[in-house]
Amino acid sequence: MNCQLHSNVKREMSALRTRFRPPRLKEFKTDRKNLAAPPPEPILGPQMSKTLDQSPPACGAAQATPRPATRTGAGRSRQPKHLPFNRFAALDFETADYGRDSACAVAVVVAEQGRIVNQMYSLIRPPRRDFVFSYLHGITWSQVARKPCFAELWPEVSAMFQGVEFVAAHNASFDRGVLDACCAAGGVTPPDLPYLCTMKLSRRHWNVRPTKLSDVCRHFAIPLHHHEALSDALACAHIVLKAAEVGVHKGAFLGKRK
Numbered sequence: 001m002n003c004q005l006h007s008n009v010k011r012e013m014s015a016l017r018t019r020f021r022p023p024r025l026k027e028f029k030t031d032r033k034n035l036a037a038p039p040p041e042p043i044l045g046p047q048m049s050k051t052l053d054q055s056p057p058a059c060g061a062a063q064a065t066p067r068p069a070t071r072t073g074a075g076r077s078r079q080p081k082h083l084p085f086n087r088f089a090a091l092d093f094e095t096a097d098y099g100r101d102s103a104c105a106v107a108v109v110v111a112e113q114g115r116i117v118n119q120m121y122s123l124i125r126p127p128r129r130d131f132v133f134s135y136l137h138g139i140t141w142s143q144v145a146r147k148p149c150f151a152e153l154w155p156e157v158s159a160m161f162q163g164v165e166f167v168a169a170h171n172a173s174f175d176r177g178v179l180d181a182c183c184a185a186g187g188v189t190p191p192d193l194p195y196l197c198t199m200k201l202s203r204r205h206w207n208v209r210p211t212k213l214s215d216v217c218r219h220f221a222i223p224l225h226h227h228e229a230l231s232d233a234l235a236c237a238h239i240v241l242k243a244a245e246v247g248v249h250k251g252a253f254l255g256k257r258k
Contacts, residue, residue, distance in 0.1 A: 082247035087112040088196070089164045090237035092229045093178040094137040095126075100181035102126040103150055104139050107229035108160040109237045114244050116237060120160055121230040123147045127185065137227040151186030161191045168240045170213045170232065172197035172254055180257070194253050198239045201252035205243050 087110070094105040103124050110118040123139065125147045134140050161167065169175035172195045183190040202208040202216045209215075213235060217224040222238050225231040240248065 080247075081250055082243075083250055084247040085165050085240075085244070087164050088166050088168055088237075088240060089161055090168045090233045090240065091175050091179070092169060092233040092236065093175050094139060094227065094229050095133060095178060096139070096141075097126075097128060097130050097132040099128070100177045101150075101185045102128060103178050103182050104131070104144050105137065105229040106150075106153070106157060107233040108157060109230075109233040110160055110164065111237045111241060114241060116234070118160065119230065119234070120156060121233075122153055122156070124153060125149050137229075149186070150182040151188060154183070154186060154188050158188075158191065161193065164193065166194040166196050166253070167191070168196040168198055168236050170198045170216075170236050170239075172199075176254065176257075196240065196248055196253050198236050198252070201239065201243060201249055204249040204251045 090109040090111070092107045093103045096102040096104040104126050105121070105123050107121040108119065109116060123144045125144045127149070129141050131139070131141055167176075176195050180190050198213075198216070199211045202211045202219075206219075208219050213232060214224060214226050216222075216239060217235050220239065220242060222235050223231075224235045243249070
């Protein structure tokens with residue numbers, strides 16, 4: 001009986017010891033970790049998220065400056081390549097020698113609203129008797145010895161440029177140079193007008209090559225007596241008129257005088 005009582009007491013003591021046993025170290029650490037974990041973040045709706053993202057920056061924080069929108073693609077404005085025209089003058093010089101001031105013949109043709117409306121032609125007495133290019137144009141000193149010099153002829157020539165929008169010439173840099181040199185020698189002022197080169201126009205507008213006046217006239221079946229000033233000026237005017245439907249190409253104009 002004493003043995004049975006002792007056994008019962010032993011079992012009760014063991015049960016009490018298990019019931020009030022302090023937590024083990026591993027269990028204690030696990031409980032602390034669970035207690036220290038931060039609460040889960042709340043799930044925000046799209047409107048609330050947008051509001052938080054647009055909150056004002058902190059004082060002193062740099063703010064990004066929005067860049068202006070640039071127009072690209074179809075929104076980009078394009079400048080027209082061709083220019084309409086109404087009234088212009090076609091100019092041609094023949095020279096006696098290598099000097100640009102040695103003009104021995106001049107022709108000016110005026111076109112308006114698609115047709116030739118005026119023209120002038122004259123021989124000129126150049127400042128020197130030497131003729132180098134008679135084999136081209138057939139003009140000699142004996143033919144021009146009694147003709148007016150350029151300064152005397154200038155009032156008639158300059159009147160042809162009144163009201164025109166531009167001056168056209170085949171290889172326009174040459175004819176503009178002759179006009180400027182003759183005006184300088186005669187003490188007069190050349191017209192301040194744009195110059196259209198029909199050589200450039202033939203390349204850019206119709207892709208005609210080669211672009212000598214005789215070649216371009218052959219392409220368009222334009223009558224030509226080459227190196228006769230009036231015939232050359234008339235041919236130049238007709239080349240420009242061929243472009244009247246869409247306008248002359250901007251790239252056919254010479255740059256400004258230097």
